[in-house]
Amino acid sequence: MAPSRFPGQERFTGVGLGLRRPHLEAVAARENHGVPFWETCPENVIGDGGRPHRDACAILDRDPVLTHGLAISVGGFDPWDGDYLRDLGRFLVRTGTPWHSEHLCFTSVDGSCLHELLPIPFTREAVRHTVARARDLQARLPVPLLLENITYYAELGAAEMDEAAFITEVLEGADVGWLLDVNNVYVNALNFGFDPKAWLARMPLERVAQLHIAGHKRFGTLTVDTHGADVIDPVIELMQWTLARLGRPVPVLLERDNHIPDLEDLLAERSRLQAAYEDILAVPVRGGGHG
Amino acid sequence: MAEARTLVLQRALASLVLDPEGETFEDDPTAFALSRGLPDADAQSFRQFSEGLAAYRELARLSLLDPIETMFPITKTLLVREDAWEACVDAFLQARCVASRHYRDIAPAFLGWLAETGWGQATRPYLLELAHVELLEVLVARFPGAEPPPGLHPDPGLQDRLVLDPATQVVSYRHAVHRTSEAAPVPEARPTHLLAYRDGEGRPQLMDLTPAAAALLVRAQTESLGEAAAALGLADLAATTGLLKDLRERGAIAGFQAAS
Numbered sequence: 001m002a003p004s005r006f007p008g009q010e011r012f013t014g015v016g017l018g019l020r021r022p023h024l025e026a027v028a029a030r031e032n033h034g035v036p037f038w039e040t041c042p043e044n045v046i047g048d049g050g051r052p053h054r055d056a057c058a059i060l061d062r063d064p065v066l067t068h069g070l071a072i073s074v075g076g077f078d079p080w081d082g083d084y085l086r087d088l089g090r091f092l093v094r095t096g097t098p099w100h101s102e103h104l105c106f107t108s109v110d111g112s113c114l115h116e117l118l119p120i121p122f123t124r125e126a127v128r129h130t131v132a133r134a135r136d137l138q139a140r141l142p143v144p145l146l147l148e149n150i151t152y153y154a155e156l157g158a159a160e161m162d163e164a165a166f167i168t169e170v171l172e173g174a175d176v177g178w179l180l181d182v183n184n185v186y187v188n189a190l191n192f193g194f195d196p197k198a199w200l201a202r203m204p205l206e207r208v209a210q211l212h213i214a215g216h217k218r219f220g221t222l223t224v225d226t227h228g229a230d231v232i233d234p235v236i237e238l239m240q241w242t243l244a245r246l247g248r249p250v251p252v253l254l255e256r257d258n259h260i261p262d263l264e265d266l267l268a269e270r271s272r273l274q275a276a277y278e279d280i281l282a283v284p285v286r287g288g289g290h291g
Numbered sequence: 292m293a294e295a296r297t298l299v300l301q302r303a304l305a306s307l308v309l310d311p312e313g314e315t316f317e318d319d320p321t322a323f324a325l326s327r328g329l330p331d332a333d334a335q336s337f338r339q340f341s342e343g344l345a346a347y348r349e350l351a352r353l354s355l356l357d358p359i360e361t362m363f364p365i366t367k368t369l370l371v372r373e374d375a376w377e378a379c380v381d382a383f384l385q386a387r388c389v390a391s392r393h394y395r396d397i398a399p400a401f402l403g404w405l406a407e408t409g410w411g412q413a414t415r416p417y418l419l420e421l422a423h424v425e426l427l428e429v430l431v432a433r434f435p436g437a438e439p440p441p442g443l444h445p446d447p448g449l450q451d452r453l454v455l456d457p458a459t460q461v462v463s464y465r466h467a468v469h470r471t472s473e474a475a476p477v478p479e480a481r482p483t484h485l486l487a488y489r490d491g492e493g494r495p496q497l498m499d500l501t502p503a504a505a506a507l508l509v510r511a512q513t514e515s516l517g518e519a520a521a522a523l524g525l526a527d528l529a530a531t532t533g534l535l536k537d538l539r540e541r542g543a544i545a546g547f548q549a550a551s
């Protein structure tokens with residue numbers, strides 16, 4: 001897959017931030033924030049109103065934006081909400097995002113939304129189902145679809161393949177791009193005891209259009225993707241290793257959803273990651289792809 | 292259905308998260324899986340990954356309950372005092388009322404569930420009103436913007452009807468639920484009328500209304516101010532129009548137009 005699959009991608013490079021409600025007023029009032037792009041969740045903007053909503057829209061109309069969905073349930077069975085997909089399509093066009101990402105998971109069952117990223121079984125049947133759903137969703141969106149690898153804490157049912165094979169089969173079967181969450185790979189490696197670099201080396205890196213990076217926390221024997229702490233050095237190193245492997249300056253998005261710090265502190269965290277990003281891209285690259 | 296096993300697995304995980312039986316899942320994960328119609332191989336997997344699956348119950352319930360605990364702090368305090376909060380949220384989650392993908396809709400779904408089921412209201416007749424007033428300002432603050440109808444004028448005349456700002460709500464309760472606090476969560480039984488609106492800065496405001504003012508704000512949306520005032524026995528028309536003008540300046544009323 002050539003990078004040109006995503007027209008407009010060249011406008012997005014460096015380390016961006018997730019646009020969060022506590023910062024909307026400050027960001028709307030400040031153009032010289034130094035953030036190269038924001039990522040916004042359409043579910044949090046579409047259909048909302050009031051003052052924070054006005055601030056969010058002002059930022060989205062002013063600054064470069066990528067969009068990242070939370071609860072469309074690609075791997076689920078509930079029918080699409082046609083009204084929401086219509087609104088989502090308009091929103092994507094309005095923001096000018098070059099792609100739209102969703103999680104490779106399910107979030108709804110029998111009409112009930114659990115608001116949690118739940119793991120799809122690693123089975124051939126689930127691959128077929130998810131590929132069909134992703135292809136159908138892609139056909140309804142005005143921009144290319146990316147799917148993001150999630151953190152998972154258990155396999156759901158008896159697996160017929162491992163996570164790497166499952167993700168690869170879905171991405172290639174649906175012919176969609178990959179939002180590679182580096183922290184999720186790291187957390188899964190901790191919880192399931194594998195080498196994250198060896199895992200990544202098996203993956204179709206040519207499909208990667210964007211990276212996510214975040215903090216996590218250990219609870220007992222389980223490490224949880226909390227998005228509630230600073231990014232630790234091993235995850236930054238894995239981000240750099242991935243960028244070097246990709247050989248492309250794909251945009252990286254710092255996610256922070258819990259214990260959200262003041263804007264100044266978050267901007268400082270972004271600058272730290274931006275420096276790491278630039279450091280690794282200044283080094284001659286080795287190229288990407290399988291293996 | 293061709294993808295039956297995948298769907299049964301997803302339903303089993305949803306049940307683990309939302310149903311009371313999920314509380315004791317780790318006692319016998321295999322039995323839980325079998326009771327959800329899963330084959331032996333999947334049931335063994337539930338045993339192998341029981342710790343991680345149990346974590347999903349905790350994480351998803353935290354995700355669903357966080358906006359409820361944030362938006363209804365006094366309701367929660369009241370029910371915690373009576374050792375009823377856990378039963379309340381358990382019943383809510385088991386009812387599977389959260390259909391919306393919008394996270395902001397979880398708290399309204401809880402309010403809707405209280406209204407629909409009457410949960411806890413046989414012994415606490417103020418419970419629904421208490422929850423409603425806790426959410427009222429949030430709903431007003433986040434109400435989607437809408438253009439007022441064209442041709443509104445700023446000053447009320449007796450032949451006019453009033454047009455509320457789309458975010459404004461006139462509410463009446465049987466209890467003074469807006470006077471409660473976490474320290475004193477049980478409201479006084481007293482008819483209460485409130486105007487909830489967004490001010491010029493977009494911030495939500497609550498205003499106590501007299502019964503007559505509340506009735507006027509409701510009636511005068513569909514009939515002329517003169518007719519509404521006469522029907523309500525409001526003799527001081529200057530005071531009435533003064534109140535309406537003040538509410539327009541505050542942002543609660545969008546304007547006035549001739550009653551047809």
